[in-house]
Amino acid sequence: xxxxxxxxxxxxxxxxxxxxxxxxxxxxxxxxxxxxxxxxxxxxxxxxxxxxxxxxxxxxxxxxxxxxxxxxxxxxxxxxxxxxxxxxxxxxxxxxxxxxxxxxxxxxxxxxxxxxxxxx
Amino acid sequence: xxxxxxxxxxxxxxxxxxxxxxxxxxxxxxxxxxxxxxxxxxxxxxxxxxxxxxxxxxxxxxxxxxxxxxxxxxxxxxxxxxxxxxxxxxxxxxxxxxxxxxxxxxxxxx
Numbered sequence: 001x002x003x004x005x006x007x008x009x010x011x012x013x014x015x016x017x018x019x020x021x022x023x024x025x026x027x028x029x030x031x032x033x034x035x036x037x038x039x040x041x042x043x044x045x046x047x048x049x050x051x052x053x054x055x056x057x058x059x060x061x062x063x064x065x066x067x068x069x070x071x072x073x074x075x076x077x078x079x080x081x082x083x084x085x086x087x088x089x090x091x092x093x094x095x096x097x098x099x100x101x102x103x104x105x106x107x108x109x110x111x112x113x114x115x116x117x118x119x120x
Numbered sequence: 121x122x123x124x125x126x127x128x129x130x131x132x133x134x135x136x137x138x139x140x141x142x143x144x145x146x147x148x149x150x151x152x153x154x155x156x157x158x159x160x161x162x163x164x165x166x167x168x169x170x171x172x173x174x175x176x177x178x179x180x181x182x183x184x185x186x187x188x189x190x191x192x193x194x195x196x197x198x199x200x201x202x203x204x205x206x207x208x209x210x211x212x213x214x215x216x217x218x219x220x221x222x223x224x225x226x227x228x229x230x
Contacts, residue, residue: 035219037165045157045165045208045221061218095164103170105212105219106155110164 002026002109004096009114012086016118020081022096022111029077030054033099035107036070036081038092038116046092050099051079064090086118123148124209124222131228132199140225142192142209148220152212154192156185160205168207169194201229 008020022034036048049060049070058070069082079096093115097107125143132138142154156169167176169185172192182203184195192211196203209222 044224045210047219047221050218059218062216100170103153106167106170107157107165108167108170108176110166112164 002098004098004109004111006094006096006111006114009094009116011117011119013120014087014118016086017082017084018086018116020083020094020096020114020116022079022081024077024079024098027098027109029072030074031101033104034072034079035097035099035105037095037097037107037110038090039095039113040092048094049081050105083116086116088118090116091118092116123213123216123220124211126207126209126222126225128223129226129228131230133230134199134201136199137195137197138199138227139196140194140207140209140227142194142222144190144192144211144220146190147215148190148211148213149187149192150190151214154185154187155210156183156192156194157208157210158205159208160202165208196227199229203227204229 003025005023030053035050051058051070055072067085072079093113095113096111098109100106100108153171157165158168159165172187173185182198186193207225213220
């Protein structure tokens with residue numbers, strides 16, 4: 001079964017760093033754009049970042065540009081989100097999601113999410 | 121920050137038809153296709169409708185989508201208790217250069 005599993009969330013102080021991982025299984029990982037989407041507790045969904053299949057192309061939401069870095073290791077079927085200079089407003093559940101092969105920004109598979117809490 | 125506007129809630133009795141609207145602008149819905157995601161309580165979102173009106177395999181035909189100019193709609197016919205969930209529309213936004221989501225609609229089965 002196609003699967004995405006996030007890890008790496010936790011409690012971090014403002015200004016701190018955290019690296020999230022998203023492990024993929026049962027599909028050709030390198031054929032898909034991959035995304036990070038976050039959801040503030042009790043609120044809506046916000047797209048964070050995306051990366052193309054070979055890792056050469058990335059995009060970010062303005063709110064995280066310059067602070068977050070998305071990258072992937074296709075040999076390990078894993079995508080990452082390096083989060084630096086974290087702020088309280090970055091507190092959210094972070095989901096990784098797969099883009100469909102022919103509809104890059106349609107998220108057909110989602111992970112279960114990992115919680116990031118930024119607080120002193 | 122949600123760019124697409126949805127009603128906060130919708131409800132119906134089992135068997136009824138419920139419709140959820142999603143309002144956008146020329147930079148998102150007006151020039152790109154719309155997807156819908158369903159998020160049951162305590163779970164991750166899942167794709168429900170893509171490219172305005174297409175259902176992924178496994179999604180019942182009770183769910184249907186449509187789009188007109190800068191708005192889109194999701195209809196649930198023959199409402200069932202398991203349809204209780206939050207529903208989000210989404211579309212690419214040419215101005216923001218990224219996907220944007222709707223504010224979300226909580227569907228309650230009475």
